[in-house]
Amino acid sequence: MLQLRHWSKSHEEGGRGKSSRRRRLEWDCLEERMLLATAGYDYVLNGTRWADPSHITYSVAPDGVLWDHGPSNLNATFNAKFGNGVWQRQIALALATWESVANINIAQVADSALGFGIYGKPQGDPRFGDIRVSGSSFYNRDTPTLAIGYYPPPQGTTEAGDVEVNTTKNFTIGGAGGSYDLYSVLLHETGHALGLDHSLNPKAVMYASYQGVQAGLQPEDIAGIQAIYGARVADPYQAQGLGQGWTSAIDVTAGLGSARQTTVGNVSLATIGATEYFTVIAPNTPGATLQVTAAAGNVSLLSPKLSVFDASGNLLGAAANPSAWSNNVSVNTAQLVPGQRYYITVTGATRDALAVGAYQLQVAFTGGNPPSQVTPPSGTVSPPSGTIIAPPTTGPVSTVGPDRFEPNNTSALATNLGIVVNSVTVGNLTLDTAGDVDTFVLRNGKAGIYRILAGGAAIRVFDRFGNPLASDVGELSIRVFKPRTPLYVQISSATGTGNENYSLIVSAQKGKGAVTPPVKVRRPVLRQGAHRLV
Ligand SMILES: [Zn+2]
Structure with a gap:
């Protein structure tokens, strides 16, 4: 296998029509790289990937720490320019755009005031995200570089996957008037952070220089990320035809146990606009409250919307925070009817890529007390006479306890x-x-x-x-x-x-x-x- 000395550890993005490469020595296999491009699809893979694609994390580094091209100043610069929360959403959207088409989940985590590229775990380092996003003035050099992105591990240190934005450039949201659209640039850099190299197709997001606003991924970008991680797939319930409507709602009742709570993991919204359906039967304890949480925190970039309905389909409560992502939302439902079936739906709070991703559903019944005595049936419903039930006998010592629906004797x-x-x-x-x-x-x-x-x-x-x-x-x-x-x-x-x-x-x-x-x-x-x- 021919090995060529190649300068390509990280990539810098040039201004319009220009590109440049950051010169760092690395051994790279050009021959293998060429073979990874598929005819008809203009994508090129770097050859690296995240070892655990289902738990990729990212974080935004604080200002003041030493970054690759100078002290980080992304927060102060972009807070002044866009407002706090606005530019962070562009980062989340860029990553979520990749997440929405590939079999990966990316969650935001906290960052600590540590400099760029310190030694640590290549993935899962608890001090910051696998992908750290920062920015600096690039020492105020007159450089065409808009941003740089590092490939996934192995890169030797925790710099793998990190993205650095040149904060002296004229970034906007929308890219009007000759400015640079922040989302388009971040979409490109996070593509590197996930393992994509430059495409030769000028229409592709992964083309080496800025070509204007990108509304989303091009077919060759999607083919590239799916070549690394596979396409996004339905969760195990959906794969069995469950959870896709009222009549196929996933029944979580059996998982409740004596603590009257359960967590359903390994569930996911695979496409924008998808809804997943669950159902649960309330225990026979008058006064109980049902608390349901859709939790995407530490799981994915999903911004979930949660709704709870009674058995007749009446909405009892809903929760969503469309301005957030990678977040949890909860609904509390009091005045439960004992023994009544309830329905739960989870969908995206937004209509963009933040409506896709894995989550957990937590269901818990709290409070309430079993009735002190079993009430005889009233009205027209009369219990059958005891032609089948034998009279109580002393029998063997009971080893099974009451089930979760007791008392439901009438x-x-x-x-x-x-x-x-x-x-x-x-x-x-x-x-x-x-x-x-x-x-x-x-x-x-x-x-x-x-x-x-x-x-x-x-x-x-x-x-x-x-x-x-x-x-x-x-x-x-x-x-x-x-x-x-x-x-x-x-x-x-x-x-x-x-x-x-x-x-x-x-x-x-x-x-x-x-x-x-x-x-x-x-x-x-x-x-x-x-x-x-x-
Ligand atoms: Zn690039």
């Missing part, structure tokens, strides 16, 4: 599973005592046959008037003629012993099933039948 306290279009699975359920009855209510999303499974437990289904519709042990099927018919499902021990674990699965069946007349509650037998609901 129709009035039924756990609301919402509208089931295709299927719902509720795991980690228990019949902790011989007399424990778990009651659920759901509505079918469409007419047809629904199959209900509950391990080896006794299943009984009632209409909203308390009329029995079907019963069986382990599983049964029921035909429902009208969509959104309330179905009350009672689960009890088939053996009369309690101390059982089970999962409840309700799923719509494809194809036709036999229709039988309405039946009365029967002795439980191990068979599957189809039962008609009028």
Whole structure:
């Protein structure tokens, strides 16, 4: 392999039509570089990349520390010129533009008053971001350089990925009147920081000299960054068709546990305008509050918008901060209805690249107390007579505790599973005592046959008037003629012993099933039948 001595450790961007190279000695393999360019796509890769593309960080260095071309003065210069927060957003947008098309996540972190290029970890150094952005007057030399960018590790020190802006140049937002558009210049430099070399195509963002305002990436820039890290992909839930609408909402109820809280990681908005849907069932503790947080802090550049709805789709609360990025937003919902299903959506707070990125969803129920006694059902809903439930026996010593929906022993306290279009699975359920009855209510999303499974437990289904519709042990099927018919499902021990674990699965069946007349509650037998609901 031919190795050529090449001067290219970092790149400086010239003024209009000009370019120059910062002269630093480095061994580079020109032959390999040429091979990395693909015919038809005018991108060139440097050959370096971030070792952990899912956790790239960046920071803005404070003023006064010694930077590559003099003391840093970016904050003071740009605060005076643009206002605090305005220019920082251009940095975030530039990085987010790359993040929005590649399988990477970039988060902003704090920076410390340490000079450029000190020794440390090439990625994940806790003192500053992997990519540090700063600026200096370049010693007030008359140089055409607008900014420089360093490639990813290995560069020997923490300078890998760092960007330095020449603060003596006439930067604006928009690039009018012969000025330099800050976003366009930062987009180019952060492309270097992620591993892209100069393109030979003058239209490309990665062309070596400033060619005017770039509204975004060109096809060859996108092809280049995807050649390094791959295209941005759907998260594992979306890849299974989950989380993309109300009926496919990701059910986080099973993850709540005894602390009544859960964190869903590894979720991501893959495109601008995407929305991800979640759902959770409130515990049967009157007075509880639901706190939901969409957290992009330390995760990605996403500026999340969070909304919470009740089972009927009424908006209960929303939170967003479109002026922020890499941030967390929370919604608190009090006055929860015990056992009620709630829905949560996460989308971008903006309509630009800051609407894309990974995040975590945190769901927590706080406060509230279980009712001191189980209220008997009221009105027209009457509990079925106990033809199935055996009288309590002394039985074996119970080793399973009450599940998270207790007490849901009656129709009035039924756990609301919402509208089931295709299927719902509720795991980690228990019949902790011989007399424990778990009651659920759901509505079918469409007419047809629904199959209900509950391990080896006794299943009984009632209409909203308390009329029995079907019963069986382990599983049964029921035909429902009208969509959104309330179905009350009672689960009890088939053996009369309690101390059982089970999962409840309700799923719509494809194809036709036999229709039988309405039946009365029967002795439980191990068979599957189809039962008609009028
Ligand atoms: Zn460059």
